[in-house]
Amino acid sequence: MPKKKNRKIVVDFLIVTWVATVLGSYYFYNVGYYEEKISVFWGFLSRFII
Amino acid sequence: MTAVLFVFAFTIVVTGIGWTVTGWLDPKGHLSSGERLGVSFLSGCFSVYFGVFFIGAYRLDSVTMWGLAAACIVLSLPGLARMPWRPFQDACRATLTAVSGDKFYGLLWLLTLATALSGLLQGLAPPDDYDSLMYHLALPKYDLEIGRLAIPWDRSLAHVFFPAFGGNISRLALALSNDGAAQMIHGMLAVVAATGTALFVLGMGYGRRIALLAALMFLASRVVIWQMGTVEVDVPLAAFVIFAVIVYRAWRRHQTVGLGILFGLMIGGGILMKLHGLAIALSFAPLMIYDLARKRPSLTSWLAGPVTALGVWLPHIFRIYPITGNPVYPLFNSLFNPGQPNYFAGVKDMYGTGRGIFDVLTGLWNLSVLPMRYFDGMVLGAPYILAFFPLLMLDRERLRRWAPYLAIALLYYLQWFWMMSQQVRFLSAVLPLVMAASAVGAALGWKQVANNRALRAVFATLALTLSLNQAMFVGIYGLLRLPVAFGIISPLTYHNKTPTLTGANYETCRYITKNLKPGETYFSNTDTFMSYYCPQASVVRNYFPDEAKWWLYSKKAPILTFDEFLARVEDAKFRFFMVSIAYESRRNNTAKSIIVKRDPSVYRFGTYLRPVLDQLQPLVKDNFTAVYDGRDVLRLLKLQKGG
Numbered sequence: 065m066p067k068k069k070n071r072k073i074v075v076d077f078l079i080v081t082w083v084a085t086v087l088g089s090y091y092f093y094n095v096g097y098y099e100e101k102i103s104v105f106w107g108f109l110s111r112f113i114i
Numbered sequence: 115m116t117a118v119l120f121v122f123a124f125t126i127v128v129t130g131i132g133w134t135v136t137g138w139l140d141p142k143g144h145l146s147s148g149e150r151l152g153v154s155f156l157s158g159c160f161s162v163y164f165g166v167f168f169i170g171a172y173r174l175d176s177v178t179m180w181g182l183a184a185a186c187i188v189l190s191l192p193g194l195a196r197m198p199w200r201p202f203q204d205a206c207r208a209t210l211t212a213v214s215g216d217k218f219y220g221l222l223w224l225l226t227l228a229t230a231l232s233g234l235l236q237g238l239a240p241p242d243d244y245d246s247l248m249y250h251l252a253l254p255k256y257d258l259e260i261g262r263l264a265i266p267w268d269r270s271l272a273h274v275f276f277p278a279f280g281g282n283i284s285r286l287a288l289a290l291s292n293d294g295a296a297q298m299i300h301g302m303l304a305v306v307a308a309t310g311t312a313l314f315v316l317g318m319g320y321g322r323r324i325a326l327l328a329a330l331m332f333l334a335s336r337v338v339i340w341q342m343g344t345v346e347v348d349v350p351l352a353a354f355v356i357f358a359v360i361v362y363r364a365w366r367r368h369q370t371v372g373l374g375i376l377f378g379l380m381i382g383g384g385i386l387m388k389l390h391g392l393a394i395a396l397s398f399a400p401l402m403i404y405d406l407a408r409k410r411p412s413l414t415s416w417l418a419g420p421v422t423a424l425g426v427w428l429p430h431i432f433r434i435y436p437i438t439g440n441p442v443y444p445l446f447n448s449l450f451n452p453g454q455p456n457y458f459a460g461v462k463d464m465y466g467t468g469r470g471i472f473d474v475l476t477g478l479w480n481l482s483v484l485p486m487r488y489f490d491g492m493v494l495g496a497p498y499i500l501a502f503f504p505l506l507m508l509d510r511e512r513l514r515r516w517a518p519y520l521a522i523a524l525l526y527y528l529q530w531f532w533m534m535s536q537q538v539r540f541l542s543a544v545l546p547l548v549m550a551a552s553a554v555g556a557a558l559g560w561k562q563v564a565n566n567r568a569l570r571a572v573f574a575t576l577a578l579t580l581s582l583n584q585a586m587f588v589g590i591y592g593l594l595r596l597p598v599a600f601g602i603i604s605p606l607t608y609h610n611k612t613p614t615l616t617g618a619n620y621e622t623c624r625y626i627t628k629n630l631k632p633g634e635t636y637f638s639n640t641d642t643f644m645s646y647y648c649p650q651a652s653v654v655r656n657y658f659p660d661e662a663k664w665w666l667y668s669k670k671a672p673i674l675t676f677d678e679f680l681a682r683v684e685d686a687k688f689r690f691f692m693v694s695i696a697y698e699s700r701r702n703n704t705a706k707s708i709i710v711k712r713d714p715s716v717y718r719f720g721t722y723l724r725p726v727l728d729q730l731q732p733l734v735k736d737n738f739t740a741v742y743d744g745r746d747v748l749r750l751l752k753l754q755k756g757g
Binding site: 072073075076077079080082083084086087089090093094097100101104105108109 | 482483484485486487492496497500501502504505508559562563566569572573576577579580590593594611612706707
């Protein structure tokens with residue numbers, strides 16, 4: 065029973081690690097994209113707001 | 115408003131026609147009511163495709179299209195009369211009851227409906243995506259100006275020989291309503307694809323929450339929300355693909371000839387929507403051969419699908435083969451026409467990390483995590499497919515059930531990887547299947563960590579981050595397009611302020627449209643495209659009529675001397691000259707817009723025109739194009755000859 069439980073904990077941990085790795089890598093490689101898009105979009109909005 | 119009514123009527127009418135067809139082909143009701151509705155909509159659209167195909171060859175205008183619409187309305191009546199309206203009402207009521215007792219389910223419905231409605235209404239914004247301006251809408255507009263289906267050879271576009279399932283829907287919409295209606299109908303096809311995604315999940319034995327999550331994940335994908343407001347055809351192809359999968363799943367259980375025919379209609383419709391449907395057809399082949407060997411269906415039933423798909427595709431082949439000598443032109447042209455140009459050879463290796471085994475194994479990672487570096491931009495958005503899709507493995511009991519359908523997606527991916535230009539949007543065809551698996555994976559992941567409070571909190575935070583990131587994409591498209599769709603800002607302001615690749619040439623084209631008198635013509639050598647907003651039939655774009663077919667047979671453009679060019683300009687008496695002055699590039703890691711000034715002499719006749727244009731002020735110009743007075747250009751060209 066403890067063996068099964070340990071296996072489940074490992075699987076749980078692997079799942080969360082996997083999703084976190086994907087997300088972290090994505091932002092690491094695309095931070096420039098988001099900076100650029102946010103500045104363009106802010107420029108678009110500010111033309112109408114200001 | 116007329117566009118909205120048109121789309122509503124279109125949906126009712128084609129579904130009514132399709133309901134009769136599905137009634138004939140699936141009399142025992144092997145498809146569920148929801149599945150039958152989706153298949154009915156898609157098969158009903160064939161009436162528009164073939165109606166425009168055959169009638170438009172002789173005459174394409176509002177009179178003939180109203181005639182087609184009237185015929186479609188009559189044809190839809192028996193199906194509409196037989197529709198089980200009461201059970202549909204009961205299903206809606208049952209859903210409302212379920213929503214009131216399940217807050218998460220209610221939230222999913224709210225988000226799904228809001229995303230779908232936002233995407234649909236964005237279709238009312240003026241067209242501004244590159245391919246629609248270049249050909250998806252420009253070619254139908256050309257045909258309507260000419261008054262029949264025709265080929266604008268001077269555009270030098272192999273796209274004129276693509277199957278036109280979506281294009282013919284646009285032709286009907288432009289003839290009877292406007293481009294907003296054309297875009298909204300394509301948006302409706304995305305809603306149908308999302309519905310198919312949910313129905314597929316339900317059919318795999320999962321609950322309604324996961325089914326709805328799959329539909330939402332599909333709709334929120336960046337490529338889907340972008341294409342919903344356009345007449346692009348990748349996502350409409352996905353609608354045919356997911357319903358082909360659903361019908362084939364039913365065929366595997368019952369093996370009737372009727373279901374085989376319906377499957378063929380879905381595959382054929384996919385091919386006619388976009389030639390990538392051929393790769394989908396090939397992806398089904400191993401499963402079909404396996405089923406033939408294992409299930410031993412009657413040969414008639416087994417062949418019904420492929421024969422039907424070929425049957426609906428044949429008229430298109432008969433149209434293009436006499437001209438191109440290639441039934442799948444422009445694909446495999448070096449095979450059918452050795453020595454002649456291979457039109458898309460230049461784009462084949464523009465994207466991707468390579469074509470080796472390691473590249474194919476790391477492909478899903480790269481296109482999800484490094485989309486800007488190696489591929490055609492941020493097509494998917496936040497990487498929720500990569501995060502959740504592998505978690506499907508947690509459902510070991512049902513993996514065998516998934517295998518045939520994931521094999522279809524995998525085979526398509528492999529064809530995409532090794533045979534096509536590796537543009538991620540081309541993978542949209544199997545996006546419903548992949549989203550279905552990803553939604554199930556997300557649910558399984560959640561269930562797996564549910565008992566561990568700390569890990570559950572981390573998982574929820576990660577999932578929420580992915581959701582908010584994707585909601586940002588959905589929201590931004592809404593904020594960009596909905597104000598102009600509702601008339602809060604003008605189309606001119608929209609086109610001037612919205613970041614659109616290389617612009618829509620809206621201002622310059624509108625100027626020409628307004629000032630070109632009947633019978634007058636103009637010349638354009640704009641390098642990107644002949645924008646949809648410009649008059650299509652009264653232009654000479656780069657190539658005069660006698661030389662305009664060169665690109666079909668030769669890799670080198672014909673050359674005209676200055677004197678020959680001048681003689682033709684004198685003869686044509688062009689009212690305007692439209693030229694490119696800049697182009698835009700966003701092929702970099704951050705998608706930063708870089709506008710590059712263009713030397714006019716790099717375009718055809720540019721060396722002849724540049725000295726002349728240098729002396730003139732344009733009548734109108736935008737960031738990328740300028741329009742000059744044709745009489746002034748001719749006068750200075752004559753002076754140049756004299757000098």
